Amino acid sequence: MVKCPYRAKLKPPVLLADTYFVSKAFFNFATPSAIFTSSKFPKPRIIWFKNNPLLMVCNSNLLCAELGEKLVETFPIKDLFDLEFTGRIEKTLADIEKRKYRKDDFLKVIFNFTVDSVLKIKADQEVTIHEVETAKKSVEVLGKCPLCGHAVIEGQKGYGCSNWKNGCKFVIWKNDKFLASMKKKPTKTMVKSLLKNGVAQVKGLTSKNGNKFDANLRYVKNPDNEYFSWKMEFS
Incomplete structure (x- = not known):
């Protein structure tokens, strides 16, 4: 996994607008690459989770931050990170658009995959990839x-x-x-x-x-x- 040399310089976004633009980008584009190349995505091109970077563009490369690396390594549904699996989904969507594949059949496949994945996640061993301190402030x-x-x-x-x-x-x-x-x-x-x-x-x-x-x-x-x-x- 390639690591970004500028990770130490990264600072969490201050404006809530960053979160808004990121969420809008995810719901309007099909792939992460489209998100990062879109002008709608705010600069610097970084996806944050609770003030921690997940993904970023570094020297024109799409890189995984430390938290993103831990997520990929511990997430039990490996198919979601398999290019062949995601490629088949994209091809099936293209076939549906060309009416070569039935939409209902595709939805059944996705439904079954989702159910199996949820059951697998529930049965998987709990792993903490990012611990947040929630110390209560004492009242004087x-x-x-x-x-x-x-x-x-x-x-x-x-x-x-x-x-x-x-x-x-x-x-x-x-x-x-x-x-x-x-x-x-x-x-x-x-x-x-x-x-x-x-x-x-x-x-x-x-x-x-x-x-x-x-x-x-x-x-x-x-x-x-x-x-x-x-x-x-x-x-």
Whole structure:
């Protein structure tokens, strides 16, 4: 099996359009060679599977990448990689077009081949050709929610109660307008201090005049609703 010398330089496609064009190419062309020579196929001419190259064009040659090699070596249905077998199929299709062969007979052959192949794959020994790590990202608990006692965690837009699906409204938004007016954003350290001690010492706040100052901030629940407001204290 010929190996591409540029394999180490290959990078996965960034645009989802690459995947779209590849899938469209497979459903519009009869053979892989037609796919790679078509102008519809994106450059560089590489077929990817989960950010790993399968096939590529290297110096005008159609080559198999490492993952593709493993697939060919371990796939139990060897007829699919046999040029004589695929050649007979192409000839039969041409004969059907010329009405020299019945379409129904061809479909029966393909159906039986597919059934036999599936049974063979099921009975074949399991082989892992590409293992993907799926490590779960641990969620850091910043403290207890002052409203319901559930864990407060960091989200995409704020630090909020993990019980929000059941209606808990506690959250400190990352784009909080009060803090933004003093050119500050909430941090995990600040949130932890607020939840544990009820107060957070914040340095480097900026006044409307541009002066820097430090202050103690509290995040206090409003007496008439479940929302919170900031309170500022000076030492």
